[in-house]
Amino acid sequence: MNNNKWLFAPLLLSAASAFALPQCPQPHLMEQRFEAPSFETGKYTNWSNRFITWLPSFHMIHDEIVAVGKPVTVTAKFDYGSVAHKDLEFETVKFYIRGQNDAQWQYVSTATTNSDGKATLSLPGMSAGQYRIYAGVPADGSGTEGFLTVVEPNTEAVLFDIDGTLTESDAEQIGDYTGIDYADAKDEAYTLARSYLDLGYQPIYLTARVYWYAKGTRKWLSWMGLPQGYLRTSLSNETSLFRTAEYKTEQINQLEANGIKIVRAYGNAKTDAEAFIKSGLSASQSFTIGKDAGHYGTTPILNNSYADHIATHVSNFPNANCQ
Template structure:
């Protein structure tokens, strides 16, 4: 091939990459339920863990959104007991991955939990798409599943708080946590989220719930008929109770630094409103419902229902720029 043909080929590749649209999310992949990967259980590395692993587990993987071309770090957290939340220290866990085209889980590597019950997985840069991650405890066979989304620049998303925004009130998270009852949904919350999914927007669930509520939160989203990823919970009670606005602002900034373009955000609390505006979202992009509707200059949704809002603000909203 001569130099002119090489130059032309290079220009074509550059042009196609510049004008290529981000991938649309595929909720059907996020909503699919897969059996856990099969792996043989082994010996306890830390014999004291035998005393806690008979308790209910609250393991979770922190979902990640990462830009194409960037290395990836996944953190899994393992603990037991609905009251004590005792960390699983110094035990082996196995990590698996499953892409949209895989027919089974692919084993990646093993890692050891630290004194905080956390194990990390490092991956090199990956192609755009949605992935499932599984982490299993070798000692007792328990495990947890999370979501990895690798995105191209300007992947458009809509962000949702959960308690008091998609659920009827903040207090109802207790029912999800204890598995006594499902939280009641805010009027037309399902239609709100589904409408944006149908338009091609990436769903983002950003909650100040502590990580051990993650298991119940995924269960609630599934019960609602909503895709359970991407879900981001806080790392401690201190953050949830006293630093929620700062935490949510940082998470929104992190998402946008990784290629996510948040076009709209929904919340109900003062901390939601503060985070939306401080992270750079405009008042017209930031919606709040409930008693604090309109706080911090956000756009108020009245009557504690999304019905009128969907009719006037969502049904005529444009499709996402994705393919």
């Protein structure tokens, strides 16, 4: 029996004024690094899994943003092998949670992966803040960490694509994936992202990278000196290759339905531009860089650098409407 309602007594939503400003995100808390929770290793539930767990793991948790008080389901994906990407099928995993002010991880529940290597964690409505989720595999001791962000209505955010937008080119993702090298950043990309963080905006990283790139992407963000969450990757090659604009449009609409107010978005591809405009962002809110800058009516950023853009469009941008 799942007793989450008792485990989450300290986290449950408390009454708040409907007129209060949203909480500002706290990048320094998002950037903290924690040791994985300790849990006992055990036997394999599915004995055949022992033949894949010697391979490198590419586990990931699909980050979620949810409105205050709204239940949410978090999905973890377990995958082994840089080439085969074999799913961890029908295996026991353990979920843990850690709030931004918690001193330690809190065990939540045990789940079993399905035939696609996915396990889910259902959580009740919680108060606003940044939460870490950890999912561990007792059979081999591996695991993965992700972010759950609980927001109040009209939490202002700035959205960034990654490849060709924060990185120099789309091809740079191979280095992150293989661990051979970190992707080169676009000129002044760090300053661009950090400027909005300093102004109090929630960062959103929305990429069409497929899920097994999440591990390397988080490492790259940390290497850049940027918080790892909220990071949203695609869960299938088909989506990444053939449904990119549709996928990003859906994700933006979902974010806004959960209380996020995207004030600006940055991309480089035609699919980014299409998603920004189709999701209801205005041309003045939608920025594109690179060879397709200005596509679909978006505002172009010239010279493949953010230097001039920061001076003319960011340095005088107001603080986020938060407290």
